[in-house]
Amino acid sequence: MDSLALYIHWPFCLAKCPYCDFNSHVRDRIPQARFRAALRRELAWEAERLGHRRLTSIFFGGGTPSLMEPDTVADLIADAKRLFKPADDLEITLEANPTSVEAERFHGFKQAGVNRVSLGVQALNDADLKMLGRGHTAAEALRAVDLAASIFDRYSFDLIYARPGQTVDGWRQELQEAISRARDHLSLYQLTIEYGTMFARLRDAGKLMPPDNDHARALWDVTQEVTAKAGLPAYEISNHARPGAESRHNLIYWRYGEYVGVGPGAHGRIASAKGRRAQATESHPEMWLTVVETEGHALVEDDILSAEEQADEFLLMGLRLSEGIEPADFQAMSGRDLDPGRVASLIADGMVEYTPRGRIRVSAEGFPVLDAVVADLAA
Ligand SMILES: C[S@@+](CC[C@H](N)C(=O)[O-])C[C@H]1O[C@@H](n2cnc3c(N)ncnc32)[C@H](O)[C@@H]1O
Numbered sequence: 617m618d619s620l621a622l623y624i625h626w627p628f629c630l631a632k633c634p635y636c637d638f639n640s641h642v643r644d645r646i647p648q649a650r651f652r653a654a655l656r657r658e659l660a661w662e663a664e665r666l667g668h669r670r671l672t673s674i675f676f677g678g679g680t681p682s683l684m685e686p687d688t689v690a691d692l693i694a695d696a697k698r699l700f701k702p703a704d705d706l707e708i709t710l711e712a713n714p715t716s717v718e719a720e721r722f723h724g725f726k727q728a729g730v731n732r733v734s735l736g737v738q739a740l741n742d743a744d745l746k747m748l749g750r751g752h753t754a755a756e757a758l759r760a761v762d763l764a765a766s767i768f769d770r771y772s773f774d775l776i777y778a779r780p781g782q783t784v785d786g787w788r789q790e791l792q793e794a795i796s797r798a799r800d801h802l803s804l805y806q807l808t809i810e811y812g813t814m815f816a817r818l819r820d821a822g823k824l825m826p827p828d829n830d831h832a833r834a835l836w837d838v839t840q841e842v843t844a845k846a847g848l849p850a851y852e853i854s855n856h857a858r859p860g861a862e863s864r865h866n867l868i869y870w871r872y873g874e875y876v877g878v879g880p881g882a883h884g885r886i887a888s889a890k891g892r893r894a895q896a897t898e899s900h901p902e903m904w905l906t907v908v909e910t911e912g913h914a915l916v917e918d919d920i921l922s923a924e925e926q927a928d929e930f931l932l933m934g935l936r937l938s939e940g941i942e943p944a945d946f947q948a949m950s951g952r953d954l955d956p957g958r959v960a961s962l963i964a965d966g967m968v969e970y971t972p973r974g975r976i977r978v979s980a981e982g983f984p985v986l987d988a989v990v991a992d993l994a995a
């Protein structure tokens with residue numbers, strides 16, 4: 617496969633949300649010009665190693681990439697288009713926080729070449745936004761969504777559900793409102809209490825009560841029901857789209873394609889004659905900056921994955937998709953078939969199923985317990 621996706625990480629946020637364990641940092645001052653030059657330098661270094669590959673998508677993720685100056689985004693897009701062979705329908709997504717300050721830059725991002733934005737709305741009521749530690753109101757977020765809709769052909773927004781105290785009826789209404797504001801893509805994430813976050817500390821102190829399993833399951837069920845009825849079924853465990861409007865960049869990850877990462881803590885997966893390479897850059901922003909300024913890149917991990925490791929990753933990624941995986945691809949990667957006994961028992965339990973074209977996918981019953989299903993199949 618010749619095509620490649622490019623991920624660019626912007627590691628800064630205005631404030632740290634209490635649930636978030638992404639590589640995001642708060643700084644009084646960001647030396648934007650230095651970061652811009654370093655991102656360009658690391659991109660050029662990677663392109664030199666990778667050759668003139670066909671580029672199908674660029675994704676600016678974070679952190680909060682909408683805090684980048686549009687000129688920084690423009691330079692990186694221009695570089696990527698010059699250094700690689702851009703596909704005619706090159707998808708260029710930028711993650712944005714829905715505050716008014718950032719929305720003011722949307723025109724600049726469009727001019728820079730961004731053709732898809734993904735907004736972190738998270739909730740549509742102010743009490744929950746406050747609980748999530750967000751720096752915007754629901755009205756402000758919806759204004760940013762409307763503005764994105766008026767500027768970009770393609771936009772999506774994220775909501776987090778299974779929030780403490782959330783009722784099924786409340787979520788149903790919120791989802792319906794979200795769908796009325798969505799064009800063709802929505803990301804709906806179940807709140808995960810990540811180790812080391814403020815939310816984990818609050819939960820451990822008994823001050824934050826996420827829903828129990830039954831209630832979380834009821835919220836999951838209503839999510840699937842309402843989105844499917846509205847023509848936005850899940851194509852991935854947390855991502856919903858009208859057919860054809862899926863995030864092409866994210867599909868590369870889930871289909872276990874090749875991608876290169878630039879910026880602090882960015883990951884990549886690149887095929888090589890010896891096997892797939894797992895790459896990662898230095899994650900601490902200032903450390904990353906210093907290393908790139910002296911070495912031209914800050915790659916700190918570049919390991920060839922074993923056949924088993926690749927096959928595990930392939931399952932972990934591919935089974936998130938409603939299209940599932942091709943068993944022959946698993947065989948080619950691992951050198952063995954999926955264990956027929958385990959497949960049979962998961963099918964008997966209603967957790968996985970064969971598609972009419974012979975692919976294996978997780979069933980509607982299996983998705984809420986995806987991790988356990990994958991662990992069982994991969995064993
Ligand atoms: C990398 S974040 C960046 C988005 C952007 N900075 C923002 O917050 O608007 C991508 C998305 O992951 C989701 N997310 C982050 N932490 C989460 C958690 N602990 N549980 C569920 N979803 C989470 C949020 O919906 C967020 O919008």
Ligand code: SF4
Pocket residue numbers: 628629630631632633636637638640678679680713736
């Ligand atoms: S959720 Fe978004 S804004 Fe909040 S800390 Fe994480 S990356 Fe930053």
